Amino acid sequence: MRLIWRLIALLLYAGLAILLTWPLAAYVTAAVPGNAFDSWQNMWNMWWLRTALLEGVNPYFTPMLYHPQGTSLLLQTLNPINFLTSLPVHFFFGLTAAYNFAILLNLTLSGFFAYLLAEDVTGDRRAALIGGVVFATSGYLLAQVLGGHTHMTAAWPLPLAVLMLRYAYRRPSLVMIVLAGAALALNMLADWQYFLFALIWAGWYALWMLFAPGTSQMQAQSKANGVMGRISTILPLVGAVVVALVLTSPLIIATARVAAVTPTAATEGGPDFRREQSLDLAxxxxxxxxxxxxxxxxxxxxxxxxNTHIQNKTAYLGVIALILGLLGLRGRESLFWLVSMVLFITLALGPVLQVAGWQSGIPMPATLLFELPLVGIFRYPIRFVVLAVLALAMLAAYGTLWLLTGRHGATTANSEPRKAQRRAGIAAWILVPALIVLLVIDNLTVPFPIVGIYIPSIYHELAADPDDFALLEAPFYYTTSPFYMLYQIIHEKPLVGGYTSRRMPYTILEELPLIRMFAYAEPAPDIIAQDMPTIAASLFDYFDIRYVMIHSAGGALQFTPMQEVAQAAAGGAEPRREGATFVASDARSASGLLRPLTLGDQEPAGAVLTYRVVPPSDPLPFLGIGEGWEAPEEDGTQIVRTMQADAATIVIYSAKPRQVTLTLTLTIPAAESLQVTIGATTLTTIPLEAGRQTVQVPLDLEAGKTEVVLRSATSGTVQAEEVDLMFRSTP
Structure with missing residues (x-):
């Protein structure tokens, strides 16, 4: 009978997943749900994991983004769990079907494991069905589908971990402790944030069992044995956490190291981003x-x-679920779940209390949490709501149990007279389906927004080119960035830049104003005097960038300097132009959602201009700004940079050996000397006078990157307003 009930539960939650995302199931190989933004990033994750698996390389580092250096993916929402669960679908039906399957499976399993947890909590399978429905149809989970957050839809390891912790506490054994630890660690494969949530839950559960009024025989016996007896009862929970930390320690340590050297790990989005992505009580x-x-x-x-996206502001608990939860509060056993719900709502409130937009200024406990090592990179406190919803699901199961039996504790077949059992059975056939319908109506999302997949023909053509080269899609730090990840799935060529969960340190972006201009589709004023159109072909060819694509999004096609540079690199040839994508939902508001019941003919959106770089016959060396300089700033009509300390670097890239003269226009407040070195070799020491002056340094360049270090006798006083190269000859 248990197996039959679990099969019924699984089919129920699968059906609800299909229903609430309809018409996705009708277009499982041709479209994706949501706003077609993070969807492409998460599809790319699945593609990259498959590529890494087939090639036998480290999946947490990719050379396909941030060309030519590649980048770590330890801060990326890589969610291997979705790749693993959908791998057979990926193999037989393709990537799009695998992506959609992962979403439907996540919703199904979230309901199923919440059902198993509720069955363990209440002892009643009928009530457990409702608990699973509350979790699986929650506004939070469905909003994550809209946002393309497959890592957040993979919430099912959370109720699994909670269930296994309960087992480990009640039936402690080495096997059970290891299984509970493995269930905790499984959350790391979904998202490190869920792993953090699971660890917090384990700690909270242990504290409750240690200090809260006991209801079990085990707790009563432990109290009789004093403090040590109580502590002994939570040792299985401690052991499970240790097992989870051991299993995940390689990833945790590696992630901490990358986060420490990634300036944007905790600050990306601005100083108020965490508050903006926190729960408002309303x-x-x-x-x-x-x-x-x-x-x-x-x-x-x-x-x-x-201006906040729906997936980052949806925390609706639901009228029906709250009513059931209130009914479930009649028993003492439900107190733990009530306090748990309040606890995780409190954490979701983030750094300050907000009520319907009112900023109270009252600091919240989560502020302390964000000060912990590594936790500081967590930027979306509202996501703690997932555990509040799980706790509410258990309360709703208790409420359903009371409606069915008038009881709140676990039931047994012999706990009621047979006639009463028959009456309860008949009532259940009416009540449970009715509650399911009401819960679905409360969280209805049909028709769910979907968008078809469109790939411009140029990318299919590039896929057929067997040569190795990179693409520069511009602007690559804009809202079009996820589309480039989708296109890369087709052409499989490295990209300059990339859409990752954090913007990683990127050497050529920091050094080269021309690359910065293409990153943001805006001017990149700096002290380098070289003419961008003149050096463009040499720069692109040096880094094996064969194609430059300029996309219309963000007004890039109105920024003519970027087109002029791209056209110069293409030898003056006119670009190829075609449509870039389809119109998709604006996920910031209900009025921005596109929700047809059929995919139909979708409206094209945007354009992409393709320039093919013509390699120069005599590539020119080009300049970059290395370490040791302040950011460029305006000084009247002039752009200047100031040395941060006593040393700063100018970098020179050259495809072949060259004899050049480095020209520097400097301003200093008092006379001093400037030492010029390359590596361990001092080239010259130049006496400088107070004021503005131009100095020249002859250089014999080797092929590759040369770092010219300028050393000043006094730190922070040398100001540069122009750096240029004069070409003498080629040896």
């Missing part, structure tokens, strides 16, 4: 804006978060 009672009926009302009610 969010708990405002329905999801994906709802087809009252989504527009929710948009008006949530005007205080008008």
């Amino acid at each position: 969010d708990l009672v405002i329905p999801s804006q994906i709802h087809p009926v009252w989504g527009s009302l929710a948009e008006q009610a949530q005007v205080y978060k008008a």
